[in-house]
Amino acid sequence: MEYFVGSSSKIEEVKRLAQIVANSSSPLLIYGETGTGKEVLVKYIHKVGNRKNKPLVIQNCAAVPSNLLESILFGTVKGAFTEAADKKGLFEIADGGILYLDELNSMPIELQGKLLRVLEDGIVRRIGSLSEVKVDVKVIASVNVEPKKCIEKGILRKDLFYRLSVFYIKLPELKDRKEDIKELCSYFIDLFNKKLNKNIKGISKEVMEYFLNYDWPGNIRELKNLIEAVVNLKEEGFITLDDIPEHIKKEKKGLEEMVNEFEKNLIKEALLIYDGNITKAANFLKIPRQTLQYKIKKYGI
Known part of the structure; x- marks a missing residue:
């Protein structure tokens, strides 16, 4: 799907942000559950932006062994290691265009540090080389786990998150x-x-x-x-x-089941806002504390 389909208010807002992002050289971080259309959004950004006539290079960070990912990104020089040849990395290939790194949360932490340096100064060095190459690449990265959770689990560097999320788009679930x-x-x-x-x-x-x-x-x-x-x-x-x-x-749901699901989600959100404080959550929901306790037990929250 090359066109980003949808006209709901949530998708119109995503498109609005995408059009702003598309004409900026600043990086972008996308968060979306599997199947929400992250790559489609990236292709849309490339299509409507000022880099549309330049390369769009896509790399899934989980699709290659972690020990090979560095050479794929930055390139190699002959003799850097066994069977290494002079080869451009994806940053050099994407020069002038966009490099999309999907499933960034699968990238090794130590490699994330090297990625951060490239984002900061726009300079890459092939593995085994002493010379540096200046590149003009717009980096778009995506994660399929909420970024805060990635940071808490130690699979996403906090400083890299802050650098990438100059622009941040969350894709809604269907x-x-x-x-x-x-x-x-x-x-x-x-x-x-x-x-x-x-x-x-x-x-x-x-x-x-x-x-x-x-x-x-x-x-x-x-x-x-x-x-x-x-x-x-x-x-x-x-x-x-x-x-x-x-x-x-x-899966077709009746009215009662849908109402219960809606109520359960409201309670979960209220408890999240007030860090599990039942009294404050009950006041927020405008129901007695005892009623809220009953519903928490009823829904197994």
């Missing part, structure tokens, strides 16, 4: 932007109709009702994969209840 589901479905159906030479017209009202009640733990990626699977198996017409997986049908 369950928090359900008003975009209809638009996303239309986009994916059109995409796979063209790709698979099919003629699917849309989603039935009954299916859309289930989609809006489902929590989408796999986020946009789960929705995209589901649409792809259905379009593969169907030639034409509308996607009906017979076409969607049973686990989605079972």
Whole structure:
């Protein structure tokens, strides 16, 4: 998906920030759960920004062994180690453009220190070389775990977080932007109709009702994969209840369950705000302390 689909208030705010970020050389940190569209956002930033005619280089930090990541990022010179050759790193390849480091929280801490130095002075040194190379690279990094938790777990340097988060964008989960589901479905159906030479017209009202009640733990990626699977198996017409997986049908929630879930989330947020102080949380929620204690026990909070 090359276009960042959605028109909900949360996504419009993300787009607004992205357009500002796109024309700045300052770094960006993105936080989003798996499947929320982090790479799609990066491609959108590249497409609308002043570096659109320059390289966009993407590297998943978890996709390569940690001992190789440094040479991939910074490059090597011949003889630096066994079988090493003169080779540009991703910073040099991305010169003038954007380097996107996905799953930054998988990068070794010691390498994060070297990344920080490049962010500070824009200079890279290939492994085994004494000479330095000046680069003009906009760095975008993303994490799939909340940054504060990454820092607490010791998998993200605090100083690197502060340097990267000159701009910070949090991507909402699909369950928090359900008003975009209809638009996303239309986009994916059109995409796979063209790709698979099919003629699917849309989603039935009954299916859309289930989609809006489902929590989408796999986020946009789960929705995209589901649409792809259905379009593969169907030639034409509308996607009906017979076409969607049973686990989605079972997830449909009644009014009471949705109200309970909403109430539970409100209580959890109030307790988080007041560091678990029940009296203060009860005052905030405008309910008696005893009632709050009962509901905490009821929801197993």
